[in-house]
Amino acid sequence: xxxxxxxxxxxxxxxxxLIIGSxxxxxxxxxxxxxxxxxxxxxxxxxxxxxxxxxxxxNVFLVFFMxxxxxxxxxxxxxxxxxxxxxxxxxxVLLAIRGSFYAFANYGARESNVYLFLYGITGLLIPAAxxxxxxxxxxxxxxxDDSNVQLLLGELFVSPYSWxxxxxxxxxxxxxxxxxxxxxxxxxxDKDAFELMRKFSLxxxxxxxxxxxxxxxxxxxxxxxxFQAMVEEGWLFVLSLLAFLAAILCIYKRKFMGIAFLLVCxxxxxxxxxxGYTHLPYILYPHITIYENVTSPEMGISLILAFLAGLLLxxxxxxxxxxxxxxxxxxxxxx
Amino acid sequence: MIDDPVVLSRLLTxxxxxxxxxxxxxxxxxPIFISIAELVGIKKKDPHYILLARRWTRGYTILVAVGVxxxxxxGFQLSLLWPSFMQAAGHVISLPLFMExxxxxxxxxxxxxxxxxxxxxxxxxxxxxLSIPIIIGSSASAFFITSVxxxxxxxxxxxxxxxxIMNVQPLVAMFNPAMPSKVSHxxxxxxxxxxxxxxxxxxxxxxxxxxxxxxxxxxxxxMIGCFVFSIATIINGDIGGKFLAVYQPEKLAxxxxxxxxxxxxxxxxxxxxxxxxQEVKFGIRIPYALSIxxxxxxxxxxxxxxxxxxxxxxxxxxxxxxxxxxxIGMFLAxxxxxxxxxxxxxxxxxxxxWLLRAIIICAPLSILSIEFGxxxxxxxxxxWILRGYLTVAEAATTSEHVFEMLLLFSSLYLAxxxxxxxxxxxxxxxxxxxxEIENQNIIL
Ligand code: HDD
Ligand code: HEM
Ligand code: HEM
Numbered sequence: 001x002x003x004x005x006x007x008x009x010x011x012x013x014x015x016x017x018l019i020i021g022s023x024x025x026x027x028x029x030x031x032x033x034x035x036x037x038x039x040x041x042x043x044x045x046x047x048x049x050x051x052x053x054x055x056x057x058x059n060v061f062l063v064f065f066m067x068x069x070x071x072x073x074x075x076x077x078x079x080x081x082x083x084x085x086x087x088x089x090x091x092x093v094l095l096a097i098r099g100s101f102y103a104f105a106n107y108g109a110r111e112s113n114v115y116l117f118l119y120g121i122t123g124l125l126i127p128a129a130x131x132x133x134x135x136x137x138x139x140x141x142x143x144x145d146d147s148n149v150q151l152l153l154g155e156l157f158v159s160p161y162s163w164x165x166x167x168x169x170x171x172x173x174x175x176x177x178x179x180x181x182x183x184x185x186x187x188x189x190d191k192d193a194f195e196l197m198r199k200f201s202l203x204x205x206x207x208x209x210x211x212x213x214x215x216x217x218x219x220x221x222x223x224x225x226x227f228q229a230m231v232e233e234g235w236l237f238v239l240s241l242l243a244f245l246a247a248i249l250c251i252y253k254r255k256f257m258g259i260a261f262l263l264v265c266x267x268x269x270x271x272x273x274x275x276g277y278t279h280l281p282y283i284l285y286p287h288i289t290i291y292e293n294v295t296s297p298e299m300g301i302s303l304i305l306a307f308l309a310g311l312l313l314x315x316x317x318x319x320x321x322x323x324x325x326x327x328x329x330x331x332x333x334x335x
Numbered sequence: 336m337i338d339d340p341v342v343l344s345r346l347l348t349x350x351x352x353x354x355x356x357x358x359x360x361x362x363x364x365x366p367i368f369i370s371i372a373e374l375v376g377i378k379k380k381d382p383h384y385i386l387l388a389r390r391w392t393r394g395y396t397i398l399v400a401v402g403v404x405x406x407x408x409x410g411f412q413l414s415l416l417w418p419s420f421m422q423a424a425g426h427v428i429s430l431p432l433f434m435e436x437x438x439x440x441x442x443x444x445x446x447x448x449x450x451x452x453x454x455x456x457x458x459x460x461x462x463x464x465l466s467i468p469i470i471i472g473s474s475a476s477a478f479f480i481t482s483v484x485x486x487x488x489x490x491x492x493x494x495x496x497x498x499x500i501m502n503v504q505p506l507v508a509m510f511n512p513a514m515p516s517k518v519s520h521x522x523x524x525x526x527x528x529x530x531x532x533x534x535x536x537x538x539x540x541x542x543x544x545x546x547x548x549x550x551x552x553x554x555x556x557x558m559i560g561c562f563v564f565s566i567a568t569i570i571n572g573d574i575g576g577k578f579l580a581v582y583q584p585e586k587l588a589x590x591x592x593x594x595x596x597x598x599x600x601x602x603x604x605x606x607x608x609x610x611x612x613q614e615v616k617f618g619i620r621i622p623y624a625l626s627i628x629x630x631x632x633x634x635x636x637x638x639x640x641x642x643x644x645x646x647x648x649x650x651x652x653x654x655x656x657x658x659x660x661x662x663i664g665m666f667l668a669x670x671x672x673x674x675x676x677x678x679x680x681x682x683x684x685x686x687x688x689w690l691l692r693a694i695i696i697c698a699p700l701s702i703l704s705i706e707f708g709x710x711x712x713x714x715x716x717x718x719w720i721l722r723g724y725l726t727v728a729e730a731a732t733t734s735e736h737v738f739e740m741l742l743l744f745s746s747l748y749l750a751x752x753x754x755x756x757x758x759x760x761x762x763x764x765x766x767x768x769x770x771e772i773e774n775q776n777i778i779l
Contacts, residue, residue: 056403056443063410064436070414071433074425081418085734088415093747096404100751103400104758148733149418295426295503302430302505310437317444317468324448324455 002300003290006072009307010065011276017061019265024058025123026177032120043193046185071303075293076283082149083142091129098122124170131169135162138223139285161218168211175204179264183257201251229278236274243267341728343737344416353706354748355409358402360705363477364529365395370466377459383549394759401751420720420730427493428486430505435479442472481521485513489582490721516578523567528701530560535698538691558674565668580629584638586715589649590657591625593639600625600637604658649715656707663704667697
């Protein structure tokens with residue numbers, strides 16, 4: 001019971017990070033793009049108005065996931081911790097560069113191309129780095145001999161599966177973020193920005209589906225067990241595809257932009273939960289399962305209670321944040 | 336040494352924490368003063384105080400941003416460098432760690448709102464109300480993380496049977512004996528550091544010849560905070576010493592170079608130790624003071640280091656860090672006291688050049704004192720990472736690449752340490768106080 005609740009909480013927060021993190025990362029990239037192509041006043045403003053109040057919150061989602069994982073499944077700290085020193089540290093440095101340079105460029109005095117470049121490029125590198133953790137969790141990249149855990153970096157580099165996941169991550173970031181910014185530009189009634197972001201949504205939509213298929217294909221050889229489980233829950237992935245098609249249709253017809261973005265969330269929601277659900281009971285194939293490595297019931301229950309108490313605090317605050325900034329047409333428009 | 340993962344992991348942890356703690360301390364310390372300034376401004380209808388709050392908030396935001404990224408690094412790095420420790424910690428002490436993330440959420444959300452809503456409410460008190468969750472969030476995160484650190488010093492709330500952890504009691508682990516004294520000292524020193532930072536900025540401008548009343552208001556507000564919190568720091572620092580005497584006598588003994596268990600123990604300041612003879616040269620000795628520090632009684636018996644096996648001795652260099660922290664603490668209190676005396680007895684000039692200089696020095700001193708205090712605490716826990724259960728050497732990662740990571744992170748912190756002051760100075764130079772007051776872009 002505790003393991004199911006625990007993994008569900010973690011997965012929901014990781015999904016939250018996937019969506020708002022993607023918006024954030026992609027927006028950084030588009031912001032830089034707008035700068036170098038001199039489209040400054042159209043999308044930059046829209047992006048800045050959305051990003052400035054929420055970037056810190058985005059980061060906390062990731063920290064929450066990490067700490068929650070250690071709390072609910074302590075052994076994962078040991079396995080992932082030992083194996084991921086190098087890739088983990090690189091991802092951390094990228095995150096640090098991104099966060100601090102965002103603050104420097106945004107609250108600091110001068111607008112600098114270097115800051116913006118770092119901000120834009122890390123927006124694509126970070127999701128690439130983070131997505132390899134999911135790849136590693138599929139097994140085959142970690143060896144364990146009497147409690148000495150080692151990552152097989154070489155194998156990771158030559159594995160087609162791992163590269164396709166990286167590409168899917170990058171493309172998804174660009175797509176999710178473009179579809180959100182299309183909606184936000186629409187709320188802000190910024191015609192130029194709207195058209196530009198709509199174009200990007202349409203461009204990046206196709207590749208997300210194509211690469212998802214490739215992920216399926218390569219997974220069938222990399223981890224047949226997981227692949228089989230996914231086939232059995234195939235309806236989830238069909239729903240994901242339908243949500244995608246409906247979203248693209250809305251965006252193409254310039255109608256119901258809010259719903260279109262919601263549909264994109266559903267597209268990723270179905271796929272992400274389908275992937276996670278079929279991944280179970282393993283957290284890390286084949287070493288860690290949610291049943292064998294769950295924390296003690298005492299700790300599990302107190303974590304869940306703390307979580308519920310935390311939600312009581314969090315939900316109203318997030319609601320306030322959204323009302324003041326994101327779903328506030330006046331604010332989005334810049335007044 | 337370059338290939339010993341234990342030494343390297345310790346170094347990397349040290350570099351990261353030493354950097355983070357500066358941002359974190361300021362992040363905890365500033366919000367109450369921002370909030371007080373805004374409230375005073377609203378109550379007195381004095382736009383100077385509002386401007387004060389706004390300018391402090393701008394600097395605060397940048398520091399918090401760096402605090403957030405370095406904190407994120409710590410959150411992951413602990414698992415990367417100390418996997419066995421985090422596995423054990425996950426079982427027993429993950430509750431406060433988990434709750435800390437909620438405190439972060441809370442603070443981050445309201446900071447975002449606070450920053451971008453200065454003129455959005457008709458009644459300014461609503462905006463002020465938004466500062467309360469920021470204070471609660473940042474102080475709560477300090478509370479939770481410090482209780483984790485306290486647990487590392489006095490672990491409890493679980494049983495260990497044949498290497499497996501059983502009978503976990505999360506709340507007992509969290510409310511361990513080290514928690515009350517540690518949390519209160521960490522919080523008051525954070526407020527103290529925040530106050531001296533703000534006072535030093537104002538003092539600097541006055542010393543440079545700025546005469547606007549704005550600076551005097553800023554200085555006075557901050558100095559009151561300095562006085563209150565320096566007294567509180569000395570009081571709960573003393574409580575911390577008494578805690579050590581009972582629960583971690585080896586740490587106190589190492590910090591005092593107190594080798595033989597004896598009553599009427601002498602307090603030692605400074606000095607040079609001859610470790611073989613256990614003799615100290617050049618130190619200042621204060622009779623009975625150590626017994627008083629430890630138990631409030633001049634005749635009390637204080638346990639000495641020779642009662643412990645030598646391999647469990649903490650490093651003896653912590654003596655200097657302990658002494659420096661206490662000396663600085665006394666100095667800070669003296670400066671704050673002198674300012675108030677000068678201020679309320681008009682015969683003296685409270686804007687005396689020497690006093691202003693002393694106040695300016697106090698800001699870096701208080702930050703140093705934070706670092707010294709932490710080195711004393713953390714190094715004083717050696718060789719344990721979980722006192723009595725897990726040593727540092729057992730807990731470290733076995734990876735061979737820690738050295739490269741040390742270089743990587745050190746360069747990152749170096750870059751941030753260089754850029755941060757540049758950015759802050761540029762930010763405040765671009766919009767001077769005088770121009771902001773003149774432009775009247777501060778409306779109540
Ligand atoms: C501005 C910073 C500052 C100042 C002025 C002082 N301290 Fe401190 N001290 C800290 C900042 C600090 C700290 C960084 O916050 C520590 C490190 C760990 C902790 O709990 O707080 C600390 C730890 C610490 C400990 C160790 C607690 C432990 O390891 O469990 C003791 C005994 C004291 N302090 C005592 C004092 C006394 C008697 C002071 C008298 C003036 C004093 N401190 C001033
Ligand atoms: C007394 C010592 C410490 C204090 C007072 C402190 C306080 C803070 C503060 C104020 C922040 C900024 C949070 C925000 O604005 O959202 C922060 C960030 C953070 N700290 Fe520390 N911290 C301390 C030590 C540590 C340690 C030892 C850890 C590791 C377990 C840690 C983990 C973190 C993390 C993960 C973040 C980033 C959270 C985010 O993304 O918002 N902190 N800390
Ligand atoms: C809250 C502020 C903290 C600060 C500023 C701090 C500072 C330090 C410093 C300076 C060291 C190096 C000591 C040495 O070289 O011997 C250290 C060691 C360490 N600290 Fe802390 N610490 C803090 C809290 C924590 C917390 C809450 C944790 C864990 C959750 C933690 C985990 C460690 C670890 C794993 C080491 C390495 C082992 C060692 O060398 O003692 N620290 N810390």
